[in-house]
Amino acid sequence: MTDVSRLASSAYSQALEVIASVEPRIAEATRAELADQRASLKLIASENYASPAVLMTMGTWFSDKYAEGTVGHRFYAGCQNVDTVESLAAEHARELFGAEYAYVQPHSGIDANLVAFWSILAHRVEGPWLQRAEKKNVSELTEEDWESLRRELGNQRLLGMSLDAGGHLTHGFRPNISGKMFHQQQYGTDPETGLLDYDAVAAKAREFKPLVLVAGYSAYPRRVDFAKMREIADEVGATLMVDMAHFAGLVAGKVFTGNEDPVPHAHVVTTTTHKSLRGPRGGMVLATEEYAPSVDRGCPMVLGGPLSHVMAAKAVAFAEARQDGFRTYAQQVADNAQSLAQGFLSRGADLVTGGTDNHLVLLDVSKFGLTGRQAESALLDAGVVTNRNSVPNDPNGAWYTSGIRLGTPALTTRGFGHDEFDTVADLIVTVLQNTEPGTTKAGGPSKASYSLGDGVADKVRAASxxxxxxxxxxxxxxLA
Incomplete structure (x- = not known):
């Protein structure tokens, strides 16, 4: 045991004793969560394991401090230490990603996207509108002016990747706020290959002429040429916004470079800080200097008080990601995804796009006669944690789905390599081959119920x- 491990063990044990003195059930649930995570194969692409240093940074008295505003311009007194924390997090982020500007206050990925959307609207619509209205700033607007501006802000166009093609619900999905903020349309993937068709995206952009073109994904198992996406955006006069929440770790770790690195090509980039980046749960916006003033108004435009303790943890995580070992980790994440994909293909399973070249694999479970929900539940019974996910043109919709999404960041953090991921593929196929769909009360086929063969769950758990x-x-x- 290293000195750091010994210190962490002592610190967490004592912390749980303090928690148990007030609410022992919370302390017990915390111990149980660690035990569950230790005993399961975590393959959810959006999850990872943060370091003890990152986790401990969140449990400090920075949690007690309000700090609305920005560095040096707060609406509360006594924020000098928060200024230090936020400045360090932004500095590490800029250096890590080569960005001109970093805004580390968003609480989550959707908050980061909302900040980005409203910042783009403010930059592209509000400023020109004020000039046309012959007003110096928003404080001079009358109620009639505001009503006219609201109509203009709410009539802008957004083009994003469709949910079933691998996009995210915040990329213009109608039930999401992004789909209500904008007049939106979506682009998909080639119906035969499942791959992005840049010519088709360009044709739709020329026809629709969006103010915002959103690139990035949450369930697309391939890389994206962001230089091409920027060309499309420039041709139609759109702002290119990239959501790299899922693959930020591969950008930080220099697995994605050149045209596959969104930062040099996009006007605005959003991300979460967990997932493949292996930090605390939170969000961030990167931007060019042109968009920085608008993004910097995230509070009070969209956000309230930033979570200072989480910003501190972001700074620690970014510092970790700037170390050489993180590049080794990021490359292993991508290599392990290849191993997992090949493991499935060698056993006759169907993958969307036929493979992967990032951190995730999208498995179509239709061949096994199952819905994604049935597959997800059966795998969980066997200690394999995944999430169901739509596939392109999914006949089962977004709730039951026809696929499961699997990612390699978390188990790579634990040290899994090629052989282990090949075995993981074998275990998953074993579960799916031995799962039968159930029936409804009326006797028809069920999309939710299932039965897993006797002894299969125990066999898989033992191998895991x-x-x-x-x-x-x-x-x-x-923590015993």
Whole structure:
């Protein structure tokens, strides 16, 4: 056990004792969560394991401080230490991603996207509108002016990737706020290959003429040429916004470079800070200097008080990601995804796009006669944690789905490599081959119920435990 592990074990044990003195059920649930995560194969593409240093940074008295505003311009007194924290987080982010500007206040990915959307609207619509109205700033607007501006802000166009093609619900999905803010349309993927067709995206952009072109994905298992996306945006006069929440770690780790790195090509880039980046749960916006003043108005435009303790944890995570070891980790994440994909293909499974070249794999479970919901539930019974996900033109819709999404960041953090991920593919196929769909009360086929063959769950859990024991989670941390 290293000195750091010994310190972490002592610190967490004592912290849980303090928590238990007030609400023992919370302390017990915390211990149970660690035990569950240690005993399961975590393959949710949007999850990871933060370091003890990142986790501990969130549990400090920075949680007690309000700090609306920006560095040096707060609406509360006594924020000098928060200024230090936020400045350090932004500095590390700029250096890590080569960005001109970083805004680290968003609480989540959707908050980051809302800040980005409203910043783009303010930059592209509000400023020119004020000039036309012959007003110096928004404080001079009358109620009639505001009504006219609201109509103009709410009549802008957004073009994003459709949900079933791998986009995110915040990219213009109608039930989401992004789909209500904008007059929106969506682009998909080639119906035969499942790959992005840049000519088709360009044709739709020429026809629709969006103010905002959104690139990025949450379930697209391939890389994106952001230089081409910028060409499309420039041709139609759109702002290119890239949501790299899922693959930020591969950008930070220099797995994605050149045209596959969105930062040099996009006007605005949003991300979460967990997932493949392995930090605390939170969001961030990167932008060019042109858009920085608008993004910097995230509070009070969209956000309230920033979570200072989480900004501190972001700074720690970004500092970790700037170390050489993170590049090794990021490359292994991509390599392991290849191993997982090949493991499925060699066993006859169907993958959307036929493989992967990022951190995730999208498995179409239709061949097994299952819905995504049935597959997800059966796998969970066997200790394999995944999430159901739509596939292109999914006949089962977004709730039941026809696919499951799997990612390699978390198990790569634990030390899994090629052989382990091949075994993971084998275990998953074993579960799916031994799962039968159930029936409804009326006797018809069910999209939710299922039955897993006798002994299969125990067999898979035993095989998983053998691998997990070789790669312990938070080694040395004893909370017994």
């Amino acid at each position: 435990a053998e691998m997990l024991d070789k790669h312990p989670l938070y080694p040395g941390l004893d």
